[in-house]
Amino acid sequence: MEKRLKIKKSNSCAIILLTICLAIQSTMFGISVKAEGEESPPIPPYTVVYNEELNSVSINFDLETIDQEKYEIAKLVTEGEQRILYDREADIQDLAYEVTTNGEYEFALYYKEKEQPVEGEQIITEEEETERETEENDTQQTLFTIVVEQIKDEEGVNVSEGGEVPFQNIEPIQPTLNEEKPTTQINLTGQFDMAAAATNKKEYATISGNSAKLSDSQIAWSTVEGPFSPHQICQTTSFTSKYKIDFRRSWSLDGMYFQPFVADGFAVSFHNQAGYKSKVENGSGFLGAYGDIGLKTALVFELDSFTFSNRGDVGTEGKKGAHMQIMQANGTAEPDKVSDLIPVASGTYEDPKSAYFGTEQPFSLSYEAASRTIIWKYGGSGKASVKTLSYTFTSESDIIARCGSLTPYYTLSCAMNYSNIVINNHGSANSGNSQLTMNEFKYIDMLPAVTETKYYRIETNGTETTEVPINGDVNRGYCARSGDTIVIRHKLNNTIKSLVDIKDKIYVNTKINDTKLEPISGSAKYYIDPNSKIGLEDAIFNEGGADITYPKNSGAFYVEYQVKIPDYFDSDQVSQLVSEQKLGTNGMTQVVKTQNMPLISRGQLLSNGKSIDNVQCSPLSNSSVNLGITEAQKLFFNNWNINIQGGALTSLKTVSEKFANMVNKSSFVSDSVDNNWKLKVSHFSGGSGTTQIVPNVVDTSKLGMYYSFVEVDEARFKNQNGMENPNGKRNSLRRIWVCDNFVQMNNQYGISKNFTMDEVKLSKLNDVTLKEEILKHIQVYSETASIDEISKLITGNKEGKLESITVDNITVQGITNSSVAGAAGSKDYPSTAKITIHENVFDIPIKVTVVNADVASYIVIPAEIELEKDEGINASCIGRQATIELISEQQSTDKSFRIQADTGFELEDEKKTNKFTVELYDLSRDKLTTKGSVANVGTLNKSTKKLMVWLNAEKIKVKRDSNYKGTMKFYVDLKK
């Protein structure tokens, strides 16, 4: 049976007033809220006690007030039974539950209802008895929720669950770049608030110079001239953590302490006074921790090197002198009244003249959550023996009672008696500094390990590529590259399966030897099963990191990031992609693993698009083009160069895709002028291909060393002897790899958008079926253009000559003019080749003259023909000369039209009583040659634009003068 109730402490003014009133009554000077338990189902009465700073709450339950006659309480647990507050059978009773965030806290109370006595006798059957026993044994459960809304952070802002408690936001931590010593650089400056120095003059001086230093890894205070300003005796300062530490978990704090031959020592205090700053009172700094001006509720671990023997501040063993001690500070003790302090453990160490002074000694505080034992160690270096003290909290309530909170702050504080140093003239005190060299605070209750980190590159189509080695191969360009979208996947193992906060960071170190860091953003997911990705959840991931709570009892756990690496184009921006996993949040954490992945820049291809010897080779116009981010461009196979920055004077050759058995299709050569690498592609069919250099066609001076343009397949690259690189040495083979969507070099001509027709180049022996639309354009054009014009159209540089046009291809003669003025070994290689029209031809702004829409030629014929007596070919005939002409547009002048006419035609008078035949003769008065019923009149073309024909009839057949009518028909046939 489950019953759920909700009790809410509202945030209203009334409640606040009420809580303030209650606070006045509270001995803890906090806010106390009481709630009465409910009878049925039983809700245990409880009090909600806020501390003074309103940054934590202790929820205290009172189970004894529950009706004991009616209910038998078995267990009280927090949500999910993460913590047992009461267990009758296990004899656990820890009824104070502290929270530090606002929110709804759920508890479960397990209880049994006791049998109630009934009046009078009652006969109970066996079945009823069994049922009753069953009910008695049936433990019931009541769920109830307590709402906490009054907790505020330092700025007075309400702190909600899921916020940043017990830790607070800080600036991004400087990453650990040194894998060998990942914890040598910690971020103390980001973890502490430093108090100004205080003196017995009660002047709170501003810290200046090196009097008290707080660096990333060290806290130091000085006895040198001007350690504190102004110089006073009994000075103190302190460093209080910005973050809380969790006493429900095991942790460790250690470092090294150095003191000169006299100093007051230092103290580590655990308390709940955010931003605590030590003060000086009655001429003493009290190690900056206790005394009536010190911490109110704190457990103090002190190392007191003060040697006066007439003071009461001694170890519990009664020895007067330097000592280490664990004590409870309550803010009321006078320094000389030992009894007012509450030593919980103490010990001594040897006289200050011993080896403890002048030698850096290790110290440590370690806490084991299971036993609630904290161990305080000092010494161990040189002749100084290790001194150990310990204290075991009796319960979590004891922790709260002594430290003010289950998640207290901690303060490193010190005091220094300047006058003592001067007066007693202890050794080299005047030139010494006291200092703490700290390691980073770390939790030790789990042993998580990043067991693997994998890296995948995301292709432009969104698919995940196969795994890329995390360290990649920079020389091959096989690694993370700027502009890539990649997935980084960590696998972590939590050996004790506890809750863990993970701070995972990914950032780009833009230069290996520089500290310039750039956080990168992306998305993060985490899950348990890498295959099904069960438990997949999105996480916030920005500014280089994500906070992820390690799921309980998960064992292996995966965190996956998908990020886009920013674009870097300069070759000197070769960088690192750094993946760093930290445990805990916001600084007080330890680095689990730092993984550096090499990152290389993506080159930028620049083209100046110059025209060399009438060869417009580059499809890139006069502008800079970043091919890395644009769609794939196809460059002409012939005549283009690429500079690759740097490199030695070596050459290599590549084998093109299409002609794998033909070397020298392209080659990498060094330019003797600038020593830069250049990829030269020529169209030699054999022989050495390293002689032709056509500079400044495509200039990739900004290109990274290891980028390329051709093929991923390294097998295509050969060295000069046709051998693959045996050892990867640069001078034998430079391996070149392709960036996504980088330049593709095809063994066929290609054209890019905005090309004009004149820039279309030839390829070699590639047959591609022309699409009809293309064919139409070509054919239409060929109808009106001359052969020369078509050749120009196709070859661009007039090196080719049109041979034939078929449905499928256009054959062109002679394309391999590789000669360039001044280039040694230049030679023409005439050959027959076929060109194909690339699909991109659609983008070519072709000027098409559509002959069938607007005819480019007219044939001019006479409308009528009137025969004259005197015009016959002889006296017995009548006749007339007729003219047929050609009128054409300029581009059609190469067209030839064969003109034919009927061999004869009849004329007849209006009455149709007389009819005769008119026959056709040429200008020589010879009959025209005939073919069937038609006579060939002649051919009209650009040289013969007019044809003459004699129309002749015998007089004898013309019986009388009359009007004769008839029509003559001309036949026009385009001569092919």
Added chain:
Amino acid sequence: MIKSNKIKLQLLLVFIVIIMVWLISNQNQKPNIDSSIQDYVAELKRPENLEETKILIPAITNMVMDADSDVLSGTTLFNPAGNPCYFQFTIVLEDGITIFESQLVPPGKGISEAKLNRIIKEGTYDVIIRITSYDLNDHENEFNGGEIKSVLRALG
């Protein structure tokens, strides 16, 4: 009186018949102009000094249309401006089948979407464009004409 009216009625009928005959004869005298003609200005102009009695025959040697269509959409059959005659276009397939015959097309006019009498499938066809010309002043008076060998491409 009745007889007089009868005569008048007979005269009226005769008059009406005469009028109708005149109208019909007049109608026959009008050229039968193709209804689908449009103005058409060819880029290639008629030379100014060309005699008026000369006829310009457009050398339409190549025609394009969409396959599976009966509209000659890619070709304009036109009568060049300045011609002294009407044109009548006839398109005949190689096997003699006529697929199109227009009405009269005046000079400066053209038929840009000739409606063929059948659907043409994708392919290339040898055709003859027959141009018959008629006197503008007497459309029954036929002038000399021409036939042009042409290719019709129906493109898919």
